Amino acid sequence: MIRTLVCVENALWRDSVDLVGAARRFAGKEANEAYAFTLNLDDRDAEAAIDNVFDMVIRARDDRICSYDAPGVACCVERLYEEYGFDCVFFPASAFGRILAPQTAARLQCALCADVVKIERKEDAGSAALGVHFIRPVFDAKMFAAVCGNGKPVMASIRAGLFQYEGTNEGTKKALVRVWTPPSPPPESAGLKLLSVRKKAETCDIREKDLLIAVGAGAARYFEEARKLAVSLDGAAAASRKLVDSGVADRSIQVGQSGKTVSPRVYIALGIRGSAQHIAGLQNVGCLVAVNTDRDAPLCALADMVAVSDAAAFIREMKNRMENVNPVQSFDRAKPKHSFHEAVPKPHL
Numbered sequence: 001m002i003r004t005l006v007c008v009e010n011a012l013w014r015d016s017v018d019l020v021g022a023a024r025r026f027a028g029k030e031a032n033e034a035y036a037f038t039l040n041l042d043d044r045d046a047e048a049a050i051d052n053v054f055d056m057v058i059r060a061r062d063d064r065i066c067s068y069d070a071p072g073v074a075c076c077v078e079r080l081y082e083e084y085g086f087d088c089v090f091f092p093a094s095a096f097g098r099i100l101a102p103q104t105a106a107r108l109q110c111a112l113c114a115d116v117v118k119i120e121r122k123e124d125a126g127s128a129a130l131g132v133h134f135i136r137p138v139f140d141a142k143m144f145a146a147v148c149g150n151g152k153p154v155m156a157s158i159r160a161g162l163f164q165y166e167g168t169n170e171g172t173k174k175a176l177v178r179v180w181t182p183p184s185p186p187p188e189s190a191g192l193k194l195l196s197v198r199k200k201a202e203t204c205d206i207r208e209k210d211l212l213i214a215v216g217a218g219a220a221r222y223f224e225e226a227r228k229l230a231v232s233l234d235g236a237a238a239a240s241r242k243l244v245d246s247g248v249a250d251r252s253i254q255v256g257q258s259g260k261t262v263s264p265r266v267y268i269a270l271g272i273r274g275s276a277q278h279i280a281g282l283q284n285v286g287c288l289v290a291v292n293t294d295r296d297a298p299l300c301a302l303a304d305m306v307a308v309s310d311a312a313a314f315i316r317e318m319k320n321r322m323e324n325v326n327p328v329q330s331f332d333r334a335k336p337k338h339s340f341h342e343a344v345p346k347p348h349l
């Protein structure tokens with residue numbers, strides 16, 4: 001029986017819930033139980049979503065530990081590990097997860113694989129841990145490394161949006177819920193207190209969109225036009241880091257190694273060269289369209305379609321042609337997605 005613990009981050013509970021997909025992937029064909037640990041979670045939607053996909057939820061409420069208090073939370077995870085002996089522990093690779101995961105690994109004296117984007121399994125490896133390779137970007141995402149989990153527990157922080165779990169417990173069983181009180185005296189905490197919560201302005205999450213029109217430095221002047229076109233097609237604008245750094249686009253829509261990882265059905269890249277760091281943010285894109293004046297730009301070699309064109313002319317043409325058609329509808333959901341590192345034939349338009 002493979003037991004996995006997922007540490008839920010309250011503000012990012014959707015990303016945390018998706019990690020149950022990573023837990024099932026880690027276990028492969030072996031019998032498995034996915035546990036969620038929540039601390040001071042006050043969100044009914046989050047609780048319902050967690051109950052629907054996990055086998056067991058360990059719910060802790062303790063005013064002495066703030067949910068962003070990494071030493072305090074790490075200590076809770078250590079105590080839970082002593083009790084349950086989890087085979088692996090997963091964290092979202094968020095800003096907080098990147099602080100919490102190493103602190104927890106240090107307490108448990110185990111290795112940590114950070115920033116995982118993929119989990120590969122060898123079913124004949126004997127034990128689940130030995131048969132698992134965690135894939136993570138290295139050298140500024142110029143390469144990907146396969147890291148083998150060894151020892152117990154196997155610990156990893158995992159990028160958001162890559163392991164959505166389709167199954168639910170709905171109609172069969174809900175998660176068992178254990179209300180757990182962290183032991184007294186309270187775990188070592190950093191003495192953090194949450195004084196106030198400022199609500200972020202509602203912006204759309206590019207990870208949830210089926211169509212993204214991404215703009216790079218080569219099309220910076222046409223960002224607003226591209227954004228409007230994307231919105232009119234029920235999609236959203238995304239951007240390369242160069243565009244974000246130049247102040248044209250907001251950081252929340254940056255795709256890539258230091259931005260978001262996206263898996264849209266259609267990704268149209270306008271004036272984006274295709275640096276390794278940008279490509280690191282493209283996973284399981286259904287159809288990748290590169291629009292570039294330079295047909296030798298690296299992104300063109302990976303694209304399903306290449307338009308050797310000026311971005312402005314492409315936007316104009318697209319507006320003319322797409323007035324009544326949503327391009328997303330013309331790609332069949334059942335079509336197997338290819339991964340960004342598989343070269344595909346590229347018809348030149």
Ligand SMILES: Cc1cc2nc3c(=O)[nH]c(=O)nc-3n(C[C@H](O)[C@H](O)[C@H](O)COP(=O)(O)OP(=O)(O)OC[C@H]3O[C@@H](n4cnc5c(N)ncnc54)[C@H](O)[C@@H]3O)c2cc1C
Binds near residue numbers: 140274276297310
């Ligand atoms: C640690 C680190 C992390 C990074 N993280 C990220 C990240 O998360 N995301 C990211 O994107 N980058 C990231 N970068 C930066 C990355 O290395 C590149 O600098 C960046 O992606 C380049 O952006 P670009 O393709 O928009 O611009 P450029 O490299 O300038 O490319 C512009 C492209 O536009 C084309 N072009 C020019 N004019 C036109 C036109 N009129 N019409 C159509 N095409 C035209 C050009 O041929 C060229 O291919 C990171 C770098 C480092 C070191």
